[in-house]
Amino acid sequence: MNMKQAVMNAGENELLLKSASKEIKTALIENGWVLLRNENYDVRSFSQLMTSLCQKLTYDPARENITQQSQKVDAGTQAVGLHIENGTTPLPPDIIAFFSALSASQGSQTTVCDGHLVWLNLPDKLKEKFSAPMTISRHLPKNIWQKYVAAALNINTPEEVTWDDLQRFTDMIPGQSISRAENDGIEYHLKMNMIRHDNLKGIPAFANTLLGPSYNYQKPRYSFSDGVEISPDLILELADLCEKYTAEIHWQDGDLAIIDNKRFMHGRREILVPLENRKLYISMGLGMNHNF
Secondary structure, X not given: OOHHHXXXXXXXXXXXXXXXXXXXXXXXXXXXXXXXXXXXXXXXXXXXXXHHHEEEEEOOOOOOEOOOOOEEOOOOOOOEEEEOOOOOOOOOOOEEEEEEEEOOOOEOOEEEEEHHHHHHOOOHHHHHHOOOOEEEEEEEOHHHHHHHHHHHHOOOOHXXXXXXXXXXXXXXXXXXXXXEOHXXXXXXXXXXXXXXXXXXXXXXXXXXXXXXXOOOOOOOEEEOOOOOEOOHHHHHHHHHHHHOOEEEEOOOOXXXXXXXXXOEEEEEOOEOOOHHHOEEEEEEEEEEOOOO
């Protein structure tokens, strides 16, 4: 799917109102992402849209909240590799959306890569290699795991989250294991499929965080089922393949992009302007509201 197919433009369609819910939902399921342009969104209406579209909103504990539903995207100025959002957590969002309140005049294009196309063109030997879940390992400081568990278990005050709460959350979702670390941090291990089938269309997709950043966290380690960590050479091979199926969003002020986070990976080209000349916000949700 190219950029022209992804854009819903109110001016071109002569719509008096913002794109109808049915149009957005159909485009998201069928195409995997959609860009809404010239529809006069602001942070408030962006937040309202995601509240209506998703069954439950979720948050990144390391990000700054702008509204109750949206957070500021702040990952420095360097280019960011392709990844699914929060893909090293046990509950990655099903749907994510970005709103560009102020678009950079140079650089900062968001990249979007169809993991289904990557899977279709993945060599058989790599399909076999990634057929079993990998283990993602990393250190998490206390304030981070407390914020994440508080959001997951609806605990109002993160500082009140205890080790027992963490253990209860770990037991709720298979594939997780934890051990105590210094300063009440944890060593965290998560088994995760790199090829997913749980996207909105239910199709296989190479959708993961192998190529992605770790701006607010310790860089994770990725191990195959035999315990061997993924090699730098394989990472480069995957990056070259994914780039072939990657498009760019050249942001305009007021643009809103919605992405199936379990089919499409996203990233960013380098930001070439001062950070104060760019304002991008994110909202993330679990489950599509079928009454949307």
